[in-house]
Amino acid sequence: MSALTREQADHELERLVADSDTIGQSLVEMDGHPGHQLLRGAALTGLTERRWAETAAAMAALWDQFGTYKGLIDKAREIRGRRSRPNDDDLAELHTLLTGSVVSLKPEHIPLEQRGLTGPAVIVERITMDELLARMKQSFAKVIEVLSTAESTWSATIGRLDPLTDQLRSVSILVESVAAGDGATTGQLDRIRAGLDDARERVVTDPLSVAATDPLAGIESELAALRERLAETATVRDTFDARLGALDQVCADIEAAEATARQTWTAVVDKIANPGLAEPTSEGSTRLHAELRALAARRDTGRWAELAATADRLDRLAAATLDAVRRSVRTIGGLLDRRAELRGRLEAFQVKAARLGHAEDLALQELHTTAHKLLFTAPCDLPAATRALNRYQQALQDRERPPEEATR
Numbered sequence: 001m002s003a004l005t006r007e008q009a010d011h012e013l014e015r016l017v018a019d020s021d022t023i024g025q026s027l028v029e030m031d032g033h034p035g036h037q038l039l040r041g042a043a044l045t046g047l048t049e050r051r052w053a054e055t056a057a058a059m060a061a062l063w064d065q066f067g068t069y070k071g072l073i074d075k076a077r078e079i080r081g082r083r084s085r086p087n088d089d090d091l092a093e094l095h096t097l098l099t100g101s102v103v104s105l106k107p108e109h110i111p112l113e114q115r116g117l118t119g120p121a122v123i124v125e126r127i128t129m130d131e132l133l134a135r136m137k138q139s140f141a142k143v144i145e146v147l148s149t150a151e152s153t154w155s156a157t158i159g160r161l162d163p164l165t166d167q168l169r170s171v172s173i174l175v176e177s178v179a180a181g182d183g184a185t186t187g188q189l190d191r192i193r194a195g196l197d198d199a200r201e202r203v204v205t206d207p208l209s210v211a212a213t214d215p216l217a218g219i220e221s222e223l224a225a226l227r228e229r230l231a232e233t234a235t236v237r238d239t240f241d242a243r244l245g246a247l248d249q250v251c252a253d254i255e256a257a258e259a260t261a262r263q264t265w266t267a268v269v270d271k272i273a274n275p276g277l278a279e280p281t282s283e284g285s286t287r288l289h290a291e292l293r294a295l296a297a298r299r300d301t302g303r304w305a306e307l308a309a310t311a312d313r314l315d316r317l318a319a320a321t322l323d324a325v326r327r328s329v330r331t332i333g334g335l336l337d338r339r340a341e342l343r344g345r346l347e348a349f350q351v352k353a354a355r356l357g358h359a360e361d362l363a364l365q366e367l368h369t370t371a372h373k374l375l376f377t378a379p380c381d382l383p384a385a386t387r388a389l390n391r392y393q394q395a396l397q398d399r400e401r402p403p404e405e406a407t408r
Contacts, residue, residue, distance in 0.1 A: 003091040003092045004091055006085065009086065009095070009098065012098045013076050013094070013098065017077075020066075020070055023133070024066060027063060027066055030062070030140065030144065033148075034151040036059075038154055039052050039150055042205065044206065045206045046209045048208040051208055055146045058139050062136055062139055062143070064106070065132060065135070066136065068132070069133065075097060076094060076097050079093050079094055099128060100128060101126040102128070150207040150211075153210050157203040157210055158203065160220070161196065161200055164216065164220065167227065168193060171223060177234065178233045178237055178304045178305075179233060179305065180302065181302060182305060192219055195215065195218075198215070199216055234304075236305075236307065240299065244295070244296055250318040251292060253322055254285040254325055255285045257325040258281070258284065258285055258325055262279075264329060264332045264333050265277060268333075270378065270379065271379055272382060273380060277332055280325075280328060280332070288318055288321060291310075295307065295311065298310075339375065339382060339385075342385055342386060343376070345389060346371050346389055346392070349389075349393055349396055353368075353399075356399065358396070363395065364396065367395055371385060
């Protein structure tokens with residue numbers, strides 16, 4: 001390739017000088033990067049220790065390579081400054097310097113994948129200034145990635161750690177207030193505290209590992225769940241007396257329903273023969289009262305999670321007991337309702353018989369008298385009364401049919 005022209009040499013040199021200024025400013029900013037200040041001199045561990053060793057070496061290599069690059073530009077400037085119009089020898093020398101493989105990379109500056117061995121000596125790579133600039137840009141990008149990741153991870157994690165520490169403090173107060181005797185809860189709190197301490201240490205000593213794993217995610221969710229559970233327990237504590245009062249009121253409702261059941265049963269066995277119903281008891285309210293007194297006696301233990309679970313169980317028991325007693329009342333009272341229904345039907349059939357002109361029908365009167373006697377005698381034999389009423393109804397229906405139909 002022919003030597004550069006004067007115009008080409010001036011343009012190339014101007015471009016390289018601009019690139020030199022840019023990379024020099026970038027290296028100054030690299031040294032002042034917050035991530036550099038964070039990692040330099042720190043007691044690092046794990047992934048960050050390994051990456052920082054590589055990055056620190058890359059930063060030193062960048063400054064060394066920049067010195068070589070700057071020196072070559074200074075030499076090119078010196079050649080160009082010999083005379084206002086360079087001669088052929090000057091242009092040839094500039095051509096070689098600006099475009100030729102004039103940079104000898106130190107073995108430690110050659111990428112690992114490009115190194116090789118021929119006998120005991122390491123192959124030395126020679127490259128152009130443009131190739132050196134490209135290598136520096138590539139290395140600079142990798143360095144900045146490590147520094148930026150370390151700095152952003154540190155900032156973001158510290159920004160999350162401080163609020164979590166405040167939350168942990170408030171949760172600790174809640175634990176003391178509502179779960180001091182709960183070993184599982186205090187143990188969970190201790191694990192969260194240890195996790196926060198570990199995360200705080202790791203973000204300083206191994207921020208790159210923190211960036212890859214985010215140890216705070218699990219802590220945040222566990223702490224939030226614990227705080228919600230403790231808040232619910234605090235609500236149990238603050239509303240416990242009112243809840244006992246509500247349960248006591250349900251007990252009173254059960255007692256009232258049981259009394260109604262007993263009264264109704266007494267009336268039924270007096271008026272209905274063989275009702276087939278066991279005598280109601282106050283077992284439900286007695287049991288609930290006993291458990292409620294036991295629950296109230298445990299109030300001062302402060303074991304609110306257990307007390308809440310017991311209160312929940314008693315709520316369910318009270319509701320089921322009240323429902324069962326009310327069903328019993330309806331079942332017992334249903335026998336009296338059935339007798340009243342049959343009496344009403346008997347009266348309706350008698351009115352119908354008179355309307356149809358069968359008031360003097362002796363057979364019908366006899367059927368009516370039998371049903372009436374069964375229904376209005378205490379105790380009432382409901383099955384027999386039902387059969388008697390059905391016979392009276394059937395006879396009345398037979399009399400409603402046309403003569404020819406009735407004789408078939």
